[in-house]
Amino acid sequence: MSDIRTLDFNLLKALDALLDERNVTRAAARLGLTQPAVSGMLTRLRENFADPLFIRSQRGIVPTPRALELAGPVKQVLAEIEALLQPSLFDPANARLTVTLAATDYAMKAAVVPFLAALRQRAPGIRVAVRPVESDRLPAQFEKGDVDLALLTPDTTPDWLHSRRLFDEDYVCAMRRGHPDAVAGRLTLDRFCALDHALMSHSGAVFHGATDEALARLGRSRRVVASIPSFLILLDVLRASDLVAVVPRRLMAGAEGLEPADPPLAIRGFTKIAAWHDRTHRDIGHRWFRSLLFEVCGDGENGLSAAPASH
Secondary structure: OOOHHHOOHHHHHHHHHHHHHOOHHHHHHHHOOOHHHHHHHHHHHHHHHOOOOEEEEOOEEEEOHHHHHHHHHHHHHHHHHHHHHOOOOOOHHHOOEEEEEEEOHHHHHHHHHHHHHHHHHHOOOEEEEEEEOOOOOHHHHHHHOOOOEEEEOHHHOOOOOEEEEEEEEOEEEEEEOOOOOOOOOEOOHHHHHHOEEEEEOOOOOOOOOHHHHHHHHOOOOOEEEEEEOOHHHHHHHHHOOOOEEEEEHHHHOOOOOEEEEEOOOOOOOEEEEEEEOHHHHOOHHHHHHHHHHHHHHOOOOOOOOOOOOOO
16 A cells, blocks of 8 residues: 555445455445446555455456455454444443344353343344354454354354353253153262263264263263254253253253253363454444343353363
């Protein structure tokens, strides 16, 4: 770039739209401009940055390496300018804001459900788009603004994101109400190993998890007969069978038709954290949104532990 004094900040908005859309027509529609106007802005951007920035392809335009280098800084500059233009006070009761939150099905049940109940009471004008966590796409989603906040675990969180711990979770055994072993409220290790088990596996193809590793350290084993890719579906499986499973304790809160039992061995729990991009770090509305999440879902303790895995 030759001189900052010659750069129109509207050009940065155009560059941001072109990087996101990879198509001049769609970028023009997003900006509320004509296609020739955006093409003219692209010409000026090329002059300012002394780089082609985009190359035409059959499906639109492809960013050059220089354009990709600019993607993150441009979003940050635009976010900071937007923050400067926002009022210094935030009124949740009258706020109009849309936040996209990524979470696993477990986090949706354990954190998003109670959070949304509180949010509706305090800020009814704030909309929340909840989407599943896609670990391989998450960095790009944060960069493009497709995700504002994600509920993750420490070992799955990129170190360039801002993050804060929400809570630590541990595990209980779960079985249907009326299960022959439900009355005792606890299982002996022998009985635990003799029962047929189900577990949650994101791939739905794993029959071995942290519980089996803990058993192996004791010289014991169990039989896992069902591998389910969703904690919530796993609970339905338990309701409809005599299988038992080791599940996060928070999933059992208000779980109809199921009974908890203390595991007969120590099984390491995990930590759930909230992570967000620098793009929204200083935004007054997003800061309030996160503070409510911490208030509703946080347990006020410190410390980190392992990530959730198949159990």
